[in-house]
Structure formats: C-alpha cells, structure tokens
Amino acid sequence: MQNKREGMTNELFEAAIGLSEPWYVSAVRFDAQERQLTIEVDFRIGSRFGHSEAAGEHPVHDTQLKRYRHLNFFQHECYLEVRVPRVKLPDGKVRLVEPAWEGRLKGFTLLFEALVMALCREMSFAAVARIVEETPHRIMALCGRYVDEAVERTDLSGVEQVAVDETSKAKGHQYVSIAADAKERKVVAVTEGKDAEAVDRLAKELAAHGCDLQNIKGVSIDMSPAFIKGVAKHFPQAEVTFDKFHVIAHAGKAVDDTRRQEQRRDPALKGLRWSLLKDRSKLDRAARSELDALIAQATTKRTARAWLYKEQLREILDRKQPNVVRAMLLHWCSCVMRSKVDPMKKVAEMIRRHLDGIVAWSRSRMTNGFLEAINGLFQSAKRKARGYTRFSTIRMVIFLIAGRLDFSTVNPHVQQPT
Secondary structure, eight states, X not given: OHHHHHHHHHHHHHHHHTOOTTXXXXXXXXXXXXXXXXXXXXXXXXXXXXXXXXXXXXXXXXEEEEEEEEEEETTEEEEEEEEEEEEEOTTSOEEEOOOTTBOSSTTBBHHHHHHHHHHHTTSOHHHXXXXXXXXXXXXXXXXXXXXXXXXXXXXXXXXXXXXXXXXXXXXXXXEEEEEEETTTTEEEEEEEOSSHHHHHHXXXXXXXXXXOGGGOOEEEOOSOHHHHHHHHHHOTTOEEEOOHHHHHHHXXXXXXXXXXXXXXXXXXXXXXXXXXXXXXXXXOHHHHHHHHHHHTTTTTXXXXXXXXXXXXXHHHHTOOOHHHXXXXXXXXXXXXXXXXXHHHHHHHHHHHHTHHHXXXXXXXXXXXXXXXXXXXXXXXXXXXXXXXXXXXXXXXXXXXXXXXXXXXGTOTTSOOOO
C-alpha cells in the first residue's frame, strides 16, 4: 500500500513538473526544518537522447547529478535533483544533454525563470530576490540573459517612424539615448551619451536588426543640435518633427523665467508657479480664480502676457493645416519680438530657427510624449534601486520597462506583454 501511495505521489509531481518519457520522478524528499522540497528525477534504463550537435538519438555514456531551483511548493523552496545523461556522438565526442525544463541560467528551471521575469517587470531586483530567496546578482544576471537574447531575436524590418530622446542615468550630466518605434510605442535601441555619435550607434543597432534606414519616413526628436545632425546623417529620407510638447515646454519655462524676474519687485506673484504652468482646466476653483485675476492684468503684468503667449502657441499647434500653422507661427513670433517679455523672445527665435520641424507636427503628429512617460518610469525604478552604476544594467531595465520584448522566444512559459 505504501509503495502504491509513493507511486501516486510521484506521478502527481511528474504531471505538475510536466515530465514525459523517458523522464520520471524517482523519489520525493521533504525537509520541514529547512523548508525544502527536493524532487529526484531520473530516466528509464536504455533510453537514448538527441543533441543539437548531431542528428538522431544517441546512447548514454554516463551521467551528472544536477540541481535546479523550481517554483516554490506553497511556502517551501522546491528543487529538482536530476541525473542528467551525457551522450556519445557518432564522432566520439561526449556531450551533456540539456533537459527540456532547464533554464537559461545555470541552476534554474524554465518555470522558475518565467516567474522571476514576470516579477522583474513590476518591481526592483532586490524585491524579487527577497520574494524568491535568491541573490539580487543572480536575478539581475537572469534578466540580463533574457533581455540580450530577446533583443538579439527582435525583427525591426517593419519600423517606419522613430522617436529619439535622452534620459539621465546619473548626476553630472550623464545621459543615455533611447530610440523607439513611434507606432508601436516601444523602445528598440539604447546607447550611452546624447551626442551625434549616440544617434550613430542607435542607427547601427536598428540596422543590425533588419531596419532599413532609408525606409524611415519620420523621426521625432527634441531641438538638440547633436540629434538634428545625427538624424540628418543617418535618416536622410525622414521628415524631422519637433513635437508640440517640446515647444510648449520651452514656452512654459519662459513663463516661469518671466515670473521669477517680475516677482523680485512684485511679491503678489509668489505662489503662482504651478498655476501658471498647469493646464487651466485642471486647476481647482481657487487656483483658477487666482490665475484669472492675474491674466486680467495682462496690460501691466509681463508674467500674464507671457502666459497668454504660451496659450496662443498651444492653440496654434493644435491646428492641422500646415500652411495655416506656418503663417500663424510667424505672426506669433513677430508679436512676441515686439513685446517686452524677453524670455519669450528666446522661444520665438527658437521657433524661427526650427520652423519646418515644428510645422511638421501638424502633419505627422509624431510625438516623444510616450518617451517622457518611459523616462518617468525609469527614473522611478532607478530611485527604488538607489541608482544604477553600469550602462548594461540601465539598458536592461529600460528594455524590461518599455521594450515590450517577446520573451516567449527565449522561454515559452513567459507571457508576452500586451
């Protein structure tokens, strides 16, 4: 009766692990004190196994005992202790068989790695390490292996629109540049720096994964001279777009600079910073009333005039007729240049220098807004981890957050992100 119960238990674990002939569970050991479940796995006598280096199935030469971390059994750690065969190939070489459940990192099963990858998309490496009771170094090594393999298998031949932006990796003006598929809203390349050479490296990475740079129809960037130079060199057929949100950001800064200057002699402007920068429709009643009171003094308050210029610019850029947008922008610049709002004059000069790219927004509606959101997620992850020191880690985290990589090509148990 006891042998029958043991046989039923072993069959249950075989089904749970997903074992198939010639593999079977030979024994199960449970250590309550150590909180560990060990499942011993063996293969039938006389079995033959295939190997990637030679066609067909080959006889067993000898075996090695290997131990794999598997999914927890309730609150207990679970391990597979496997007698793994080495086979003798026709050319006389002896090679170790890779069981179907073996993970990409030594000592893990594919199911355990699938759990780790799902957790790492949502929380820090240290937090995942605590949950699965592994070291953060092992967790990071696993994620790095998956990201590298998934990126290597990514096909970028269908990319036609690219958005490029930079994000801070550390204090002291240290940056990484990111290229994203503007239609799919996913990161496709990451490199260090934010100069023209960074664009060169991004372009080479796109080309290495099947992207024909001559077929890129549009590129969305900020007004960085280095980015402009790099894009002109590597994406000669692309229309450059400076999206509305970058332009409005410059105008918002001009409003704040005007407030700072005027506040020195007008204390009434104190406390209005966020009311001036936020969308009026999103302000509460008190803040909206305070802002309206300021705008009513536009004839005497330069800050109020700066705010009105910013809102006029926003309305112009909401239009979709390129000729109309061009004419209105030129008229807006002329009006601003005749005003006494000096910070906003710098915005007008910038618009005149980059007029074609800003007008292109009215046609393409290409934006880096989603990259700004990705930047926010990365900075949040960086704060939780108390910073990342290596570029390889930064690249890995960005791809985990926003690469939408298909890890099922590496491990069939990992669900593809939606």
